[in-house]
Amino acid sequence: MTVERLQTSVFLTRLRVENYRSIGYCDVHLGPLTVLAGPNAAGKSNFLDALRFVRDAVRTSPARALESRGGLDEVLHRDAVGRRAHSFRIHMEVGAHDGLARFDAAYTVEIGAMHGDSSLPVVHKDELLIDGAPVGEPSAPNLAGDEPVFGDDFLLPARVHRANHEVRALVRSLGRMRFYEFLTPVLRDVDDTSRSASGQMLGERGSRLARVLTQLSKQYPWAKEALDGYLSTMIDNAVAVDGVEVSEASLAYVAGRFLRADGHEARVDRRSLSEGTLRLTAVLAALFQPLVLEGDIPLLGIEEPEISLHPRCSVPSTTPSWLPPATHRWS
Numbered sequence: 001m002t003v004e005r006l007q008t009s010v011f012l013t014r015l016r017v018e019n020y021r022s023i024g025y026c027d028v029h030l031g032p033l034t035v036l037a038g039p040n041a042a043g044k045s046n047f048l049d050a051l052r053f054v055r056d057a058v059r060t061s062p063a064r065a066l067e068s069r070g071g072l073d074e075v076l077h078r079d080a081v082g083r084r085a086h087s088f089r090i091h092m093e094v095g096a097h098d099g100l101a102r103f104d105a106a107y108t109v110e111i112g113a114m115h116g117d118s119s120l121p122v123v124h125k126d127e128l129l130i131d132g133a134p135v136g137e138p139s140a141p142n143l144a145g146d147e148p149v150f151g152d153d154f155l156l157p158a159r160v161h162r163a164n165h166e167v168r169a170l171v172r173s174l175g176r177m178r179f180y181e182f183l184t185p186v187l188r189d190v191d192d193t194s195r196s197a198s199g200q201m202l203g204e205r206g207s208r209l210a211r212v213l214t215q216l217s218k219q220y221p222w223a224k225e226a227l228d229g230y231l232s233t234m235i236d237n238a239v240a241v242d243g244v245e246v247s248e249a250s251l252a253y254v255a256g257r258f259l260r261a262d263g264h265e266a267r268v269d270r271r272s273l274s275e276g277t278l279r280l281t282a283v284l285a286a287l288f289q290p291l292v293l294e295g296d297i298p299l300l301g302i303e304e305p306e307i308s309l310h311p312r313c314s315v316p317s318t319t320p321s322w323l324p325p326a327t328h329r330w331s
Contacts, residue, residue, distance in 0.1 A: 011173060011298035012051075012093075012094050012299050013029065014028065014030065014091075014092065014093040015027075015028050015047070015050070015091070016090070017091075018088060018089040018090075019077035019085035019087065019088040020046060020053075020075060020077060020088040020090065021043075021049065021074075022041060022043045022077065023043045023046050023050070045303055051092070053069070053090065054092065054107070055174050057109070057155055058158050058171060058174050058175065059175050061155070062109075062111055062121070062123060062153075062155060063121070063153075066121055071121075072111070072112075072113060072120075072121040076088055076112070076113075087112025089108065089109070089110040089125070090108070090109055090110075091107070092107050093105070093106045096166070096170050096298075098169035099165075099169065100165075103130055103131050105129065105170050106128070106129040107127070107157065108125055109123070109127075110123070110124040111123055112124050123153075128167065130166050130167070135164060136156050136159060136160040136164075157170060157171050158171060176297055178204060178286075178297050178299070178301070179204060179301040179303070180202070180205075180206075180301065180302045180304075181204065181205065181303045182205060182206040182283075183205045183206055184275050184279065186203070186205045186206040187209055187278040187279065188254075191208055191209070191210050191211060191251065191253065193207070200215050200289065201289065202282070202285055202286050202289050206282050209285055210243035210244065210245070210252035211245075211252050212289050213227075213241065213242055213243030213254065213281075214243035214252065215289075220290060224240075224288075227281075227284045228240040228241070230280075231281065234280060235280065237259045238256065239257040240257045241254055241255070241257075241273070241277065241281040242254065253270050254270050255267055256268035256270075256273050279304065283304055286302055287300070287302075
């Protein structure tokens with residue numbers, strides 16, 4: 001497995017979201033790097049959660065994905081006067097690879113309430129196109145019927161993936177999307193998980209940070225050097241943040257290295273590292289982690305408030321809010 005796998009096309013090219021949480025409607029075309037910037041309650045977190053919902057619903061079921069979000073009522077958009085939408089819709093367009101050739105896929109899922117029951121969710125639309133051709137039997141629920149359309153039922157991609165190698169590749173890629181929202185206590189904590197292949201993947205709240213840093217040092221020293229270079233550029237006197245493993249106890253933790261006034265390095269304990277240093281390290285580790293370098297994480301979303309990073313990490317005023325330009329409308 002080599003870093004040559006990085007030379008692949010963009011996985012997610014478009015995301016359209018309607019009536020999902022605070023988002024009334026948005027239609028975004030994405031590139032290799034897309035930056036969402038805006039005030040609080042603009043919908044940035046919910047944009048990422050719409051993608052996360054698709055991942056969770058395909059990996060488990062729409063019912064379980066809704067349950068983890070407080071139910072359908074918590075997910076449906078409300079307008080300025082409090083009127084709740086009847087359903088929400090998520091449409092995504094992706095470019096994927098099944099190991100033989102690249103293909104384009106478009107997936108749309110719409111979930112709403114059954115008539116006469118505002119709390120029971122049903123699938124209104126569940127449609128998958130591969131290179132423009134429909135795959136499987138799209139859901140066409142009888143909304144007037146007495147039986148719920150789904151409880152723990154699978155969505156269409158999960159139902160047909162075993163019979164179609166392209167859908168199988170799509171489902172695998174959807175399941176490997178990662179969404180990060182770091183918690184400082186998790187980043188600072190001692191990692192007592194066992195050393196295994198899973199240690200190469202950074203947890204979505206920041207667990208296994210020390211393991212990932214150690215793995216980078218051993219397997220991709222050039223990436224660890226680049227990570228440390230960004231740290232030293234952004235944080236005064238910083239040299240590196242490393243993972244330290246205690247083999248006999250199967251423990252790992254992070255430690256910093258900083259330059260003292262006399263030019264020598266001083267080691268800084270994890271408990272003394274600033275929140276900004278820890279969170280910046282986590283952002284960089286998410287981007288440089290081995291499974292990203294190897295192409296096993298097709299899409300990575302990071303939610304990180306600017307004020308939680310070191311002041312010198314602030315986004316300059318000349319940086320556009322979207323890279324590359326996107327077509328979007330928020331309501």
